[in-house]
Amino acid sequence: MEYKVTLTAAEDAALSAVALSQQDWIEHAAKERARLATEEIVGLVVQKCLESNIAIPGSKDEMVTLAFEQGWVKSAAQRQAEFEAGMAARREAAAQQ
Numbered sequence: 001m002e003y004k005v006t007l008t009a010a011e012d013a014a015l016s017a018v019a020l021s022q023q024d025w026i027e028h029a030a031k032e033r034a035r036l037a038t039e040e041i042v043g044l045v046v047q048k049c050l051e052s053n054i055a056i057p058g059s060k061d062e063m064v065t066l067a068f069e070q071g072w073v074k075s076a077a078q079r080q081a082e083f084e085a086g087m088a089a090r091r092e093a094a095a096q097q
Helices: 009-014 021-051 060-070 078-095
Strands: none
Touching: 009 021, 021 078
């Protein structure tokens, strides 16, 4: 996947004060966060597979895919939508009282 980040001139200047290369810093930050999320998901998948007597996939990429397919992990957008739907249902229930 390729993502685009737009910085203002001031943001670019500020980032140059702490990074030799703004592009490298941004890429490293995104890749490191993805790595951490992958490690969390891998741990969850191993646990769920052992509990369910399911074969543990042979790669981290396959583990991430399985986690989403099984519903063990949801995207932040999915979790936010579920939260908002729950809040709307609570407001509706409260309004009916």
